[in-house]
Amino acid sequence: MRFLVFVEHHEGKLQKDSLGVLAKAASLGDVEAVVLGQGVQELAADAGRFGAQRVYVMDDVLLDRPLPQPRVDALETLLADNGFDAVLFAATVLSADIAAALAARLGAGLNYDLTDLVVEGDTLVGKRPALGDSVYVDVGWTSEPRLALIRSGTFEAQETGGSAEVVPFESRFQDFSLAATMVEQAHEESEGPSIEDADVIVAGGRGLGGPEGFQQVEELAKALGGAVAATRAVVDAGWYPYSAQIGQTGKVVSPKLYVALGISGAIQHKVGMQSSNVIVSINKDANAPIFEFSDLGVVGDVHEIVPKLTELLNARKS
Amino acid sequence: MKIAVCAKYVPEANANRRIDASTKRLDRSGEGALNPFDANAVEEALKARDASGDGEVVIVSVGPERALEAMRRALAMGADRVVLVSDDGAAGSDLVATSRVLAAALERESANLVLFGQQANDSDGAVLWAAVAERLQLPLISQVAELTLEDGKLRGKRQTEYGYDVIEAPLPAVVAVSDAINEPRYPSLKGIMGAKKKPQDTLSLEDLAVDAGEAGEAGSRTTVEALNDPPARGDTIKIDDDGSGAQKIVDFLAEKKAL
Numbered sequence: 001m002r003f004l005v006f007v008e009h010h011e012g013k014l015q016k017d018s019l020g021v022l023a024k025a026a027s028l029g030d031v032e033a034v035v036l037g038q039g040v041q042e043l044a045a046d047a048g049r050f051g052a053q054r055v056y057v058m059d060d061v062l063l064d065r066p067l068p069q070p071r072v073d074a075l076e077t078l079l080a081d082n083g084f085d086a087v088l089f090a091a092t093v094l095s096a097d098i099a100a101a102l103a104a105r106l107g108a109g110l111n112y113d114l115t116d117l118v119v120e121g122d123t124l125v126g127k128r129p130a131l132g133d134s135v136y137v138d139v140g141w142t143s144e145p146r147l148a149l150i151r152s153g154t155f156e157a158q159e160t161g162g163s164a165e166v167v168p169f170e171s172r173f174q175d176f177s178l179a180a181t182m183v184e185q186a187h188e189e190s191e192g193p194s195i196e197d198a199d200v201i202v203a204g205g206r207g208l209g210g211p212e213g214f215q216q217v218e219e220l221a222k223a224l225g226g227a228v229a230a231t232r233a234v235v236d237a238g239w240y241p242y243s244a245q246i247g248q249t250g251k252v253v254s255p256k257l258y259v260a261l262g263i264s265g266a267i268q269h270k271v272g273m274q275s276s277n278v279i280v281s282i283n284k285d286a287n288a289p290i291f292e293f294s295d296l297g298v299v300g301d302v303h304e305i306v307p308k309l310t311e312l313l314n315a316r317k318s
Numbered sequence: 319m320k321i322a323v324c325a326k327y328v329p330e331a332n333a334n335r336r337i338d339a340s341t342k343r344l345d346r347s348g349e350g351a352l353n354p355f356d357a358n359a360v361e362e363a364l365k366a367r368d369a370s371g372d373g374e375v376v377i378v379s380v381g382p383e384r385a386l387e388a389m390r391r392a393l394a395m396g397a398d399r400v401v402l403v404s405d406d407g408a409a410g411s412d413l414v415a416t417s418r419v420l421a422a423a424l425e426r427e428s429a430n431l432v433l434f435g436q437q438a439n440d441s442d443g444a445v446l447w448a449a450v451a452e453r454l455q456l457p458l459i460s461q462v463a464e465l466t467l468e469d470g471k472l473r474g475k476r477q478t479e480y481g482y483d484v485i486e487a488p489l490p491a492v493v494a495v496s497d498a499i500n501e502p503r504y505p506s507l508k509g510i511m512g513a514k515k516k517p518q519d520t521l522s523l524e525d526l527a528v529d530a531g532e533a534g535e536a537g538s539r540t541t542v543e544a545l546n547d548p549p550a551r552g553d554t555i556k557i558d559d560d561g562s563g564a565q566k567i568v569d570f571l572a573e574k575k576a577l
Contacts, residue, residue, distance in 0.1 A: 010480055066478075067485070068448065069458060093461050093478040100445035101452035104417050109539030112413075112445055129548065130442070131335050137342075138544040149445070179457035179487055183473075186481030200576075224577075232477065236463040236498030242481055249461075249479050257576045267442055278576050280567060282559075287331075291556055296570045300559025308564035316568070316577070 001029035001119055004084040004145070006075070007047050007055075008095060009037060010066070011187070017090035019050040020155030025088055026051035028119045032084075033164070036074050038064040041166065048164025050157055055164045062173060065185060068097035069177035075102055077171035079145060086124055086146040088117075090154075093249060099149050109141040112149040113267075132289045133270075152248050153271050195244060200226025200257045203246055203273070204234065207262020207283055207302055211239040216306045217261055223313040224257070231269050247272035262302045265290025282306070319373035319467075321363040322429035324420060324450070325356040325392060327385030328440040335440065342542040343410055344440055350384065352391045355435030357502035358495050363433050364396045365500070366467055373430075374398040378423050380408055380416060386518055393513035394505030400518045401427070407523050408533045415537035417449035422526040424454060431472070434494040436461065444494075451492035459485045460494040 003025040008015040014035075025031040033052035035044035037059065044057040058074045075098070079087070087102075089095040091112070103110035116127035124146055126139040141147075195201060202221040204214055214228070221228045230240035232247050246253055247269040258276035263269060265281070265288055273279070274293055281294040282302050291297035298305060329335050330349040338345045352360075363375045375397040377389050382404060389400045403423050411419065424432055432454070437444040451458035462474035463482075473486045474493060505513070523533055531537060557566060571577045 066483075069451075072452065093476070096445050097448040097458060097460055100413060100417075100448035101458070103413055103539075104449035104452040107414055107539065110413050110445070111540050113442060125543065130337065131344075131440075133548055134335075135337055136546040136548050137337070137542055138546065140541040140543050141539060142541060143539040174455070176455040176457060180459060180485055180491070181487070182483055182485050184482070184484035186478055186483050232496075233498050236477055236496055242477070249477050257571070278571075278574050280570065282563070282567075286556075286558075291554055294554050294556075295552060295574070296567065297554050297556040298559050298563045298567065299556065300563050305559055305563045305567075309567055312564055312568050313577075 001085045001122070001124065002083070003029055003031045004082070004087045005031060005033045005052070006087065006089045006095060006098065007033045007035050008090065008092060009035065009040065009043055012043060014043065014046055014050070015090065015092070016157055017092070017152050019157035021088050021090045021150050022047065022051045023158040024117060024155040026160070028117060032056065034075065034078060036063045036071050041168070045164060045166050048162050049159055051160050051162065052164045054167055056167050056169055058169055058171060060170070062178065065182040066094050067180055067182055068094055068101060069180065070173050071098045072101045072105055073173045073177050074171040076105055078169055079106070084145045086148060089149050091149045091152050096149055099147055103147050107143065108145055108147050109143050110147040110149065111139045111141065114148055114150050115154050117148065132292060134292070151271060153252050195227045195229050195246070196251055196253055198227035198253070199255050200224045201229050201253055201255045202226050202259045202261065203229035203231065203263060204240070204261045205231040205263030206233045208234070209303070213262070214240055216302070216310070220259065220306055220310045223310045224259070226255070226257070229253070231263055260290055260294070261306060263290050264288045265293065319367060319370035319431070320427070320429045321366055321373065321375050321431045321433060322378050322424055322427050323356065323359045323363045323375060323392065323397065323433045324446070325360070325377050325379045325389060326353040326438050327379060327381035327388050328353045328438060331439070337545055339545060342545065346382065350388050352388045353435060353438055355437050355439060355497055357395070357435070358497050358499055359433040359435045360392045360395055360397055361500045361502040362465060362495050366431065376401060376427055376429065378420065378427065379403070380411070380419050380423070383520065386520065390513040391505060393516045394509040395503055396509060399516055401521060402519070403521050403523070403526065405523045405533070407530050410535040410538065411533055412538035412540045413445060413449055414539045415533050417446060417453055418532050418537060419523065419526065419528055420446070421450050421453035422528050423521065424450065426526070430489045431467070432456070432490070432492045434492070436494060436496045447492055447494040454492065457487035457491045459487060459491065461496050462493050463496045463498050465493060465495065465499065
């Protein structure tokens with residue numbers, strides 16, 4: 001089976017999850033990569049070290065900013081001349097939009113949120129957790145190329161030390177694809193302590209009720225000797241800085257202890273912390289998905305339990 | 319300003335959700351509701367309509383006939399009317415087929431702005447807007463946490479893996495909002511009473527000139543082959559806090575040698 005992997009990049013680096021998907025595809029068949037951007041020729045060649053036999057590169061000023069629609073045009077052009085069986089994307093905000101728009105453009109099937117791929121004969125089977133990961137669905141495609149979005153953090157990148165043939169290509173753009181423009185582009189924030197190396201993380205979500213709720217989180221984190229983290233919802237709401245965000249569009253962590261306070265446990269958050277060693281959660285909603293992947297779940301009010309917990313831990317230390 | 323909000327009919331949040339083993343589709347026999355994430359899109363649409371002084375908010379949905387009742391929540395919040403595409407031939411549609419049907423319904427409306435919520439809470443799908451924008455050939459901005467509309471264009475601030483981007487696009491455009499963008503209002507009693515009287519149209523695939531082969535399973539390009547149990551994981555100890563919750567956490571952490 002012949003795979004094309006869309007390899008994303010940011011600030012001069014190939015994105016880790018894309019390289020993980022590249023490694024997975026290499027274990028299943030022939031794998032080629034595509035890199036789109038401006039000034040990315042050299043970067044693209046790097047995909048060879050991670051298992052790509054060939055890398056298609058489109059280097060164009062109109063691909064400078066990470067917007068989805070011009071990339072759909074480029075991929076359509078590339079796919080028209082090449083008989084790929086499947087096109088794989090590591091799920092990100094950018095690639096999810098590209099994959100879905102490409103599906104509509106080509107009338108090609110897209111399966112999303114996959115956590116595994118298996119080749120059975122000449123059939124590709126995707127594995128997709130559904131309904132809060134309570135059931136695992138085997139999904140298939142009835143058209144080619146098969147399009148797939150892989151859940152973030154699913155596959156590890158593997159350096160093979162190989163090298164890839166770099167094949168430049170060009171494409172035209174549709175007018176509507178160029179209508180949206182990016183006036184500010186996100187940059188990695190480096191201020192603040194790193195939560196990725198912390199052994200203990202205490203994270204707060206919307207259930208804290210407001211930004212002032214983070215004071216309790218900080219006090220508990222101090223008592224446990226840990227770092228403070230937050231969910232996307234509260235970061236977007238301005239309660240806590242983005243550098244502390246856990247989840248699909250934040251950091252992926254695996255501390256020894258993860259304490260989730262007032263966090264419902266949406267997939268977006270789960271993928272960022274599910275490999276933590278011990279997970280303890282407090283939430284007033286007994287049906288919150290977070291309880292399904294916690295070791296200890298306490299149904300109750302964070303505002304009552306957390307101050308008591310901090311006090312007990314501090315008393316224990318002294 | 320005419321704003322179309324794409325909304326989905328999903329099982330009630332507290333319903334015991336399951337996939338029907340014979341049809342391999344989500345069991346929709348229980349109580350249904352407006353997808354909670356779509357309420358953020360409705361709220362944003364109402365704010366934009368009211369700020370522009372005139373205009374209308376139309377809810378566009380594809381689903382079973384009884385979805386109409388759930389969509390009334392959006393009307394009770396203040397939306398002006400509902401268009402529901404309801405056709406047995408559209409059941410079981412995947413992304414390619416759903417986007418075809420929804421785009422056909424949206425084309426009839428020619429709205430200045432098409433809004434989506436950030437995901438469907440039943441399928442966890444978070445991709446439909448991009449397929450719809452493609453079919454309508456309109457610019458797209460997703461994951462928008464702050465939206466500003468002025469002078470025929472919009473500006474959206476969105477979160478990605480690296481922080482915040484700001485994107486501008488001319489209208490008409492397709493925007494998917496994040497659930498952090500606003501706090502959806504609760505319908506007032508007056509709103510609930512008035513909702514039933516607002517226009518509610520049900521359309522068939524034929525009304526939209528969508529061929530049977532483009533919708534439902536016939537128009538889909540993906541399949542569900544099998545349902546499996548999830549991999550086993552350690553059991554969750556779940557307790558109700560009766561005042562001793564904090565102590566129980568300390569005991570648990572001590573036992574796990576996590577202190």
